[in-house]
Amino acid sequence: MTSKRPVAYLTRIQHFSAAHRLHSPQLSDAENAKVYGPCNNFHGHGHNYIVEVTLRGPVTVDTGMVMNISDLKKHINTAIMETMDHKCLDKDVPYFKDIVSTTENVCIFIWNNLKKVMEDPSLLYEVKVFETAKNVVFYRGEQE
Ligand SMILES: Nc1nc2c(c(=O)[nH]1)N=C([C@H](O)[C@H](O)COP(=O)(O)OP(=O)(O)OP(=O)(O)O)CN2
Numbered sequence: 001m002t003s004k005r006p007v008a009y010l011t012r013i014q015h016f017s018a019a020h021r022l023h024s025p026q027l028s029d030a031e032n033a034k035v036y037g038p039c040n041n042f043h044g045h046g047h048n049y050i051v052e053v054t055l056r057g058p059v060t061v062d063t064g065m066v067m068n069i070s071d072l073k074k075h076i077n078t079a080i081m082e083t084m085d086h087k088c089l090d091k092d093v094p095y096f097k098d099i100v101s102t103t104e105n106v107c108i109f110i111w112n113n114l115k116k117v118m119e120d121p122s123l124l125y126e127v128k129v130f131e132t133a134k135n136v137v138f139y140r141g142e143q144e
């Protein structure tokens, strides 16, 4: 008989600042201006992003934790802070050279980065990004 363990959700919140410009290489300059409006401003604009990283997993009996937060902080530092904090996303982060730096794509990028650095990537449940206080995206690795 297998004994069941309680499953908990652990969230760590991280802030970072970055500049970007919404501009798609698939669209003409006129189409970009029409689609993205002021967010297509040639010299870009900035955000104070807030990211919520949520893990889901069994609470280990010995430690009482899903994951030690000190380990999660290291993963977040590598996946988010070293990569994007105080950067121009489109110019400093190679991923966004040909991918538009929308909040959706920032969220997916963070998800993929975390998956790469976590010892047990299956623990990653959700990445939620607040671009502004009113614009929020979350990603759970779903595809269709
Ligand atoms: N689907 C998406 N649409 C838009 C995104 C995005 O990431 N995904 N991003 C932007 C811009 O980057 C922009 O900075 C957001 O601007 P805006 O909504 O105008 O900013 P506020 O939340 O401060 O809202 P106000 O209504 O101006 O108060 C645009 N679209």
Ligand SMILES: [Zn+2]
Residues within 6 Å of the ligand: 020, 039, 045, 046, 047
């Ligand atoms: Zn923006």
